Amino acid sequence: MAGAAFAGIGVTPAWAQVAEGIAAGPEITVTARRQDETLSEVPASITVLTGEDLQAKGIVTTxxxxAATPGVTIVSNSAQVGDAQINIRGVNGARDAENNVALVVDGILKTNTAAVNQYQGALQQFEILKGPQGAYYGRGATAGVIVMTTKMPSDSFEASGRAYWATQDSQLAEGSISGPLGENTGFVLFGQYRHTNGFYENVGTDSRTQGKTMDTYEGWGLGGRLYSEPTDRLTLDAKFRYGKVEAGALNFTAIFALPDFASVLGIPEYAENVNDHEDFQYRRNVPSIDNQRTIEASFKADYAFDxxxxxxxxxxxxxxxTFYADTTGASLGRFNAQASCQQSVADLYAQGVVLQAPLYLGPTPGASTLGAYSPTTCDGIQVTLRDQRDVSAEIRLVSDTASPLQWSIGAYYLHINRHYATALNEDDGGPVVVSLYNAPGTPNQTSQLFDDRFKTNVYAGFGSLQYELGDALTLSAALRYDREERTVTPLVPDVIDPITGASINPGYDVGTLAPQSRSYQQLQPKFTARYEFTPDFNVYLDYGVGFKAGGFNSQGSAALVDLYFNQALGSNIGIEDDYKKEVSHALEAGFKASLANGSVQVSGAVYRNIVEDMQFFEFYTGTFGILRVVSNIDKVRLMGAELGVVWKVAEGFTLDAGGNVLDSKIISNSVRPDTEGNKSPYSADYTLNLGATVVQPVSDSVDFTFRADYRLTGPTWFHVVQAQERRTIFDLFYPGLGTADYSGTKRDTYGIVNLRAGLKGEGWNLTGFVNNFFKTRYLEEVIPAPEFGGSFVTPGAQRQIGIEAGFSF
Incomplete structure (x- = not known):
């Protein structure tokens, strides 16, 4: 299992000499730089998980x-199932913006952020290449690239699969079959079903939510692949995939940061450090349900010229x-005057319902402190839709000779049609009407609506050169030009909100909502040098430019922020209805070495990255309802180092360690100028991975297998506002008491231990596993809302115990 050990730090023993008496594994081929290379040849930091590694670590999801990769973190599934924010060395993916990490599956570039966490098929290899790869992948690779390789058809019939059963009523069943269809054609069929009840139960008394959990998940996917070689020069590759998911949504709890409230009222929970909140009580009266449907198809052809x-x-x-869930309307009384709100409060008060401190349930909404996501109907219902259809194509000509000079040239096109909308509807206590707009007087009448259609056309041209100057020095250069043309068309009707009497979208209160157009373009060069001192030691230097296109927020966002925060609170927040492109300039120097006759491998790198107009997601809530926007941080400096060591102690026994240390700093930020000097949001100060793999025979045909993984994630700020104070909307109602202190919103360091042990024979394996062995409590995500007076927090996964069985023939 040497490959599994090296996956954690991006090196593998296959490229080094092998210690006496220890067998070498096969050389690993990677494609993260758009060409086939051995892992030792790649002049970059790259993590590779082979099929054996994926099995040994029990990896099912992205x-x-x-989690097996130092310097890389992810936040996913806290808001919705299609939500995944990947952070590589401090470059974060902003929710509601475009990808910051390119996703490539079997040579096809995926463009929808929702695809990152989906089942892609029978996975054979997983690669993560760190640093901007815009020269190779364009607009969505400012932080790095993830490359997935799935199973190819086989010459004879093959079948494989695995299933597990675990606590929280969790099950997985996945498998594939493959074989020939004639002399030069083969097929693969694959499928997966995964279910869990999750860890966090909704304990509300409403019949619509009783017995349900907040982080439930049930999904399935089916797909197929047809591969043909009609001639010795031509290959054809067609794929299709279909899947559905039903899961929880908005798995957040509001935690306040109002020290004056805590002091005056004698309720310490009004100023709670997010790390001290251990009792996550969900008492929602609206079920949190997220439905996702995926259809994908691709066709690829390769022709070998001379x-x-x-x-x-x-x-x-x-x-x-589309998802719907309880929302935040009760926190500032938006629906207090509605009969359904008043009746639900009175009924719950009569039942003796007690809310978790610092909240309080009185006989009327006005006599209560309800907060967000309450068991009453006073919150309203959030309905969010994100539908995206895209068509893309690429053509590429690559040299294929033994010459020292290698080259490539190509072109790319992408069209995106995205419909994004969020509605705040009244909760009248009846069945939920899942609709973006319900007219006044109808069930779940709409109080606020952001609704826009976004269309995008992307055009790109690219090329690369690589030259070997003798046996030791290799130089390479690549260049890509992307042009992205984007339009937004508001779809919100110009009608009155029946709850407040204002416009249903605040943009109409200051003018009209009109279609907008913008274009973004960027040259993305990349230069790399690699020098091999000996077969056991090489160094490299890499410089690259990353690019992520700008885009549009929901139209009316700027008007809302200006009206409710800048004018009311004097906040001076620079939110716009559009956001700028993000450009990064990264430099990396690294080495790879083999010591002790190949039994010890060491790799390391230092890096520096200047990010201009880093895109950042913010969530706003208040008497106006809810708002999600993307803004820009003018300039961020990121610098750090990585080091990894793997020691193959003996045949069947390997130890590995890899770590990353990051120093980040916001240099300038015109959106919130007083945050300059703070750290880059969503960026852990450090990560550490430790692992051990044991494979020992217990008979001639059966091996005992053991894998232990420890992942340490350092302190993390999630917002540009950090150890600072902010005047909040509560100060408008309680003058002098509504200043929030956000020094307690940094997530503490936490470590997770996962263990796996079992037996493995020819064509079968049986493994027991424990994830989060020590039941470590940690936070998945913290979303401070500075002008609200608190944060919206999602807890992390708890301990899970299960057994897994697999087969192949």
Whole structure:
């Protein structure tokens, strides 16, 4: 299991000499730089998980693969199932913006952020290449690239699969079959079903939510692949995938940061450090339900000329997602005057319902402190829709000779049609009407609506050169030009909110909502040098530019922030209805070494990255309702170092360690100028991975297997506002008491231990596992809302115990 050990730090023993008496594994081929290379040849920090590694670590999801990689973190599934924010060395993916990490599956570039966490098929290899890869992948690779390789058809019939049963009523069943269809054609069929009840129960008394959990998940996917070689020069590769998911949504608890409230009222929970909140009580009266449907298809053709290979592909993706859930309307009394709100408060008060401190339930809404996500109907119902359909195509010509000079040239096109909307509807206590707009007087009448259609066209051209100057020095250069043309069309009707009497979208209160257009373009060069001193030691230097296009917020966002925060509170927040492109300039120097006759491998790197206009997600709530926007941080400096060591102690026994240390700093931020000097949000100060793999025979045909993994994640701020104070909307109602202190919103360091042990024979394995062995409590995400007076917090996964069985023949 040497490959599994090296996956944690991005090196593998396959490229080094092997200690006497210890067998070498096969050399690993990677494709993260758009060409086939051995892992030792890649002049970059790269993590590779082979099929054996994925099995040994029990990896099922992208989150689990990322947890095996130092310097990379992910936040996913806290808001919705299609939500995944990956952070690589301080470059974070902003929720509601475009990808910051390119996702490539079998050579096809995926463009929808919702695809990152989806089942892609029978996975054979997982690669993470760190640093901007815009020269190779364009607009969505400012932080790095994830490359997934799935199973190819086999020459004879094969079948494989695995299933597990675990606590929290968790089950997994997945498998694939493959075989020939004639002399030069083969197929793969694959499928997966995964279910869990989750860890956090909704304990509210409403019949709509009793017995339900907040982090439930049930999903399935089916797909197929047809691969053909009609001639010795031509290959054809067609794929199709369909899947559905039903899961929880908005798994947040509001935690306040109002020290004056705590002091005057004698209720310490009004100023609670987010790390001290251990009792996550969910008492919602509206079920949190998220539905996602995916249809994807692609076709790829390769033709080998004499001295060059032509590759072309086209892909179609259609991912629709809609969720509804309890929301935050009760925190400032938006629906207090509604009969349904008043009646639900009176009924719950008569039942003797007690809310978790610092909240209080009185006989009327006005006599209560309800907070967000309460068991009453006073919160309203949030309905969010994100539907995206995209079509993309690429053509590439690559040299294919033994010459010292290698080259490539190509072009790319992408069209995106995205519909994004969020509605705040009244909760009248009846069945939920899942609709973006319900007219006044109808069930769940709409009080606020952001609704826009976004269309995008992307055009790109690219090329690369690589030259070997003798046996030791290799130089490479790549260049890509992306142009992105984006439009937004508001779909919100110009009608009055029946609850407040204002417009249903605040943009109408200051003018009209009109279509907007913007274009973004960027040259993305990349230069790399690699020098091999000996077969056991090489160094590299890498410089690259990353680019993520700008875009549009929901139209009316700027008007809302200006009216409710800048004018009312004097906040001076620079939110706009559009946000700028993000550009990064990264420099990395690293080495790879083999010591002690190959039994010890060491790799390391230092890096520095200047990010201009880093995109950042913010959540606002108040008497106006709710708002999600993307803003820009003008300039962020990121610098750090990585080091990894793998020691193959003996045949069947390997130890590995890898770590990353990050120093980040906001240099300038015109959106919130007083945050300059703070750290980059969502960026852990350090990560550490430790692991041990044991494979020992217990008979001639059976091996005992053991894998232990420890992941340490350092302190993390999630907002640009950090150890600072803010005047909040509560100060408008309680003058002198509404100043919030956000020094307690940094997530503490936490460590997770996962253990696996079992037996493995020819074509079968049986493994017991414990995830989060020590029941470590940690936070998945903290979303401070500075002008609200608190944070919205999602707890992390608890301990899970299960047994897994697998087969292959």
């Amino acid at each position: 989150e689990q693969a990322i 001295g060059a290979k032509l590759s072309a592909w086209a892909a179609f993706s259609d991912i629709d997602e």
